[in-house]
Amino acid sequence: MQARVITEMRERIIRGDIGPGAPLSEIALAEEFGVSRTPVREALKQLQTEGLVEIRPRVGTFVTTPSRREITELFEMKELLEGAAVRLLARRGRVAEIDLLERNLREAGEVVARDDRKRYAALVQEFHDLLIAGADNSKLESHYRMLMNQLAYSRLVDTSLSRPGRTPQSDREHHRVLELILEKDGDSAEQVMREHVRASRRAVLAGLPIPGADGTPGGTGA
Incomplete structure (x- = not known):
C-alpha cells in the first residue's frame, strides 16, 4: 500500500497535477487511497527525502516550491x-x-x-x-x-x-x-x-x- 501511495503521489507532483506549495492532507490522502494514515505518513516522509515535499512540524505537509x-x-x-x-x-x-x-x-x-x-x-x-x-x-x-x-x-x-x-x-x-x-x-x-x-x-x-x-x-x- 505504501509503495502505491509513493508512486502515485510522486507521479502527480512530477506531472504538475499538484502544484508547488499545495498542502497535502494525511487524512484526505488516506481516504482517497483507502488506507490508514500510517502508510500515507511514511510515503510523505519518503517524498520529503526525494525533495518533492516539505514536512513542517505542527504546520503541515506541502509540495516543495524550489527557489x-x-x-x-x-x-x-x-x-x-x-x-x-x-x-x-x-x-x-x-x-x-x-x-x-x-x-x-x-x-x-x-x-x-x-x-x-x-x-x-x-x-x-x-x-x-x-x-x-x-x-x-x-x-x-x-x-x-x-x-x-x-x-x-x-x-x-x-x-x-x-x-x-x-x-x-x-x-x-x-x-x-x-x-x-x-x-x-x-x-x-x-x-x-x-x-x-x-x-x-x-x-x-x-x-x-x-x-x-x-x-x-x-x-x-x-
Whole structure:
C-alpha cells in the first residue's frame, strides 16, 4: 500500500497535477487511497527525502516550491550528468538508443512544424531519457532519475517551451547533439549538450518568476 501511495503521489507532483506549495492532507490522502494514515505518513516522509515535499512540524505537509537558487543548482547537476551521458553514448557506436533518438527527432521535426508544443514537450523528455539510457551507466541513471524528480521536470519543460522561439531552438540543439554522437566526437557532444541545458535553464528561469525565491527578504527563501 505504501509503495502505491509513493508512486502515485510522486507521479502527480512530477506531472504538475499538484502544484508547488499545495498542502497535502494525511487524512484526505488516506481516504482517497483507502488506507490508514500510517502508510500515507511514511510515503510523505519518503517524498520529503526525494525533495518533492516539505514536512513542517505542527504546520503541515506541502509540495516543495524550489527557489531560483535550487533550480539553478539542480540544472547545474543536470548539465554535468547529461554532458557525461552523451560522452559515454558517443563511445558506444550504433546502439539501439541511436535508432530511437533518430526516430524521436524525425517526429519532433513534424511536431515543431505544426507548433504542437504539448507533444514536443513529451518528445523532449523522451530524447533526454534516451541519452541517459544510451550511456549504459546504472549509477549515472540512478542519480539522474532522482534529480529529475526533484526538478519536477515535466512542469519545467512546459515553462521553458513557453518562451518565444525556444521550441525550434531546442529542436536544432537536439539535432546537433545527435550529429556529434554519430561522429563519435564525445568532447564536442558534451560541450553542446551542456550549452543546451544552460539554454533550457535560462528559458525556465525567465518564464518562472518566483518573487523573493532567490533568498531576498520577504520571499519563500530556499
